[in-house]
Amino acid sequence: MKISRINENLLAIKKSENFRSINDLRMLSATRGIDGQGKEYVVFSSNNYLGLTHEKSVMDAARAAVSFGTGSTGSRLTSGASFELSLLEKNIADFKHTESALVFNTGYMTNLGVLYALADKSSVIFSDRLNHASIIDGCRISGAKILIYEHNDMNHLEKLLEQTPVPADGQRFVVTDGVFSMDGDIVDLPSLLNLKAKHDFCLIVDDAHALGVIGKTGRGTAEHFGINGGIDVQIGTLSKALASEGGYAACSNEIRDYLVNKARPFIFSTSLPPMVAAAANQALAVLSDSSKGNALMEKLRENTKLMRSLLEKAGLPIVQGCTPIIPILTGSSQKALNFAKLCRENGIMLSAIRPPSVPEGTSRIRLTVTAAHSQEEIEKSALIMKEIWRKI
Numbered sequence: 469m470k471i472s473r474i475n476e477n478l479l480a481i482k483k484s485e486n487f488r489s490i491n492d493l494r495m496l497s498a499t500r501g502i503d504g505q506g507k508e509y510v511v512f513s514s515n516n517y518l519g520l521t522h523e524k525s526v527m528d529a530a531r532a533a534v535s536f537g538t539g540s541t542g543s544r545l546t547s548g549a550s551f552e553l554s555l556l557e558k559n560i561a562d563f564k565h566t567e568s569a570l571v572f573n574t575g576y577m578t579n580l581g582v583l584y585a586l587a588d589k590s591s592v593i594f595s596d597r598l599n600h601a602s603i604i605d606g607c608r609i610s611g612a613k614i615l616i617y618e619h620n621d622m623n624h625l626e627k628l629l630e631q632t633p634v635p636a637d638g639q640r641f642v643v644t645d646g647v648f649s650m651d652g653d654i655v656d657l658p659s660l661l662n663l664k665a666k667h668d669f670c671l672i673v674d675d676a677h678a679l680g681v682i683g684k685t686g687r688g689t690a691e692h693f694g695i696n697g698g699i700d701v702q703i704g705t706l707s708k709a710l711a712s713e714g715g716y717a718a719c720s721n722e723i724r725d726y727l728v729n730k731a732r733p734f735i736f737s738t739s740l741p742p743m744v745a746a747a748a749n750q751a752l753a754v755l756s757d758s759s760k761g762n763a764l765m766e767k768l769r770e771n772t773k774l775m776r777s778l779l780e781k782a783g784l785p786i787v788q789g790c791t792p793i794i795p796i797l798t799g800s801s802q803k804a805l806n807f808a809k810l811c812r813e814n815g816i817m818l819s820a821i822r823p824p825s826v827p828e829g830t831s832r833i834r835l836t837v838t839a840a841h842s843q844e845e846i847e848k849s850a851l852i853m854k855e856i857w858r859k860i
């Protein structure tokens with residue numbers, strides 16, 4: 469692209485109703501935010517699934533760790549190796565029942581780092597069509613051959629595996645979201661593990677929207693299906709249910725050592741500050757606590773059920789499922805934008821998801837509920853959305 473074409477390209481984006489811009493929002497609580505004009509919203513567009521961003525013990529943990537400095541001052545391999553990060557990794561590995569874990573600065577960087585380090589041009593990566601952008605980008609920078617299989621379609625994946633044998637001197641990988649970020653559906657992990665037993669490949673599952681959300685005790689996709697083992701690398705984020713910032717790869721000691729030595733996003737970026745790791749660690753402690761964690765998970769499931777049933781009764785075209793990601797399909801970008809705008813005017817914050825985040829013609833509202841929403845917030849908002857939907 470020529471720089472002189474920027475204006476023309478921006479106009480084209482605007483014309484297609486896919487222009488994006490930033491709206492400041494200050495969160496006063498886990499579910500309430502104000503914009504720059506002071507207008508207040510109930511927020512249904514956050515990934516704060518357990519509402520832990522504003523939980524006292526999590527905020528206190530971050531505050532206490534500020535005394536070790538506001539920044540980490542260097543890469544993890546130099547001065548940025550805080551005790552908090554190592555403790556967090558130990559706790560993530562315990563929680564996920566893996567030997568080891570490595571923290572990256574974001575979930576996005578985790579996917580880049582893992583795929584860059586483990587796959588190379590002698591590898592083949594089989595990737596679900598609806599995988600998160602960070603997986604797509606990780607596949608690209610790895611230099612591996614990429615084969616896309618239809619969304620959660622294990623027959624298609626098997627066909628591709630049969631057609632593409634293990635390369636001489638190379639490795640096959642299958643990489644997938646656990647809970648898909650745009651549709652909120654769950655990967656067919658049992659079938660995937662059957663395929664793995666039959667065809668040899670390394671399995672990477674990204675549990676960004678699964679940790680603290682699915683599985684009886686919030687341990688993610690494997691727990692949801694009652695499966696222990698079989699996933700080679702479980703990726704996740706600290707920025708959704710864990711109310712902080714960062715990502716992790718939960719894996720064997722050997723893979724962790726390899727990532728430390730080979731994953732460029734890990735090596736060449738300043739590590740997270742201690743306060744960020746301390747917040748994530750405390751959020752994980754709350755989730756791991758059998759009474760607190762279970763109560764939050766239960767509330768999240770209750771709120772999800774309530775919102776799903778209210779929207780369905782109101783006649784909104786929601787995508788069926790059991791996760792707190794509730795897509796309302798509008799098809800056109802304009803309709804999604806219009807719905808989100810009218811909701812905002814009525815004090816409800818939602819995201820309109822448009823291409824390139826989703827395929828053309830599948831624009832949608834992506835509504836997420838959290839454990840922190842009150843029954844009243846959900847019921848009132850559902851009623852307002854029903855009226856708005858009728859109007860448009």
Ligand SMILES: *Cc1c(COP(=O)(O)O)cnc(C)c1O
Nearest residue numbers: 574575576600649676705707714
């Ligand atoms: C949100 C998300 C990420 C990115 O995580 P960040 O910590 O926000 O960078 C990666 N993978 C999936 C599936 C996600 O939904």
